[in-house]
Amino acid sequence: MAPEVFGRKPQYSAKSDMYALGMVMWEMAANSTMPFSDQSDNSEARELVKRGEREELPENTPAVYRHWVERCWEHHPAKRLDAGEMTVDDETRAIQALRQQCHAQVKLAGLYAKGNWVAKDESESFRWYMQAASQGHVDAQFTVGELFMSGCGTPVSRSAAAVWYR
Numbered sequence: 001m002a003p004e005v006f007g008r009k010p011q012y013s014a015k016s017d018m019y020a021l022g023m024v025m026w027e028m029a030a031n032s033t034m035p036f037s038d039q040s041d042n043s044e045a046r047e048l049v050k051r052g053e054r055e056e057l058p059e060n061t062p063a064v065y066r067h068w069v070e071r072c073w074e075h076h077p078a079k080r081l082d083a084g085e086m087t088v089d090d091e092t093r094a095i096q097a098l099r100q101q102c103h104a105q106v107k108l109a110g111l112y113a114k115g116n117w118v119a120k121d122e123s124e125s126f127r128w129y130m131q132a133a134s135q136g137h138v139d140a141q142f143t144v145g146e147l148f149m150s151g152c153g154t155p156v157s158r159s160a161a162a163v164w165y166r
Helices: 014-030 042-050 063-072 088-099 102-114 122-134 138-150 158-165
Strands: none
Touching: 014 063, 014 102, 102 122, 102 138, 122 138, 138 158
16 A cells, blocks of 8 residues: 555545555566565554555566556655556556566466456466466466366366376
8 A cells, every 4th residue: 555545644546546556566577465575564564665665576577567666656646657647558568578477477367367457368367377387387387287177268178287287
């Protein structure tokens, strides 16, 4: 959550939503779902955010994607990115760059599987799991085996599942 939300009188706005978007983008890039997971409790994490500290993005995060996350995370709401500043070309480049990362591919597959932020599409989910699995992502390989067994997003194939379970 944005620093201004942690005050005595939380200030929710489109700008605090942009901060939250930056956190979701960090989760995708870092393949993590818990910001400041090294902190013993949430109050410590809140204090870090209020002081302006942010999670680290992986070194291989594409520059345009990194720029957007950092703009979403500006400490002062007025300096944060406006949704209208994101152009389709920028968005396309950021998404394409992120798709090159295995862990981001797995996250994207999960979004399609659950229908979070995108239309639910089991075939598209399978495609992204397969992409990551083909690049050696172990969790994706297991998931592809499961999907072949269940027929979720692909025809049932026990023989194909066996290949991915190895």
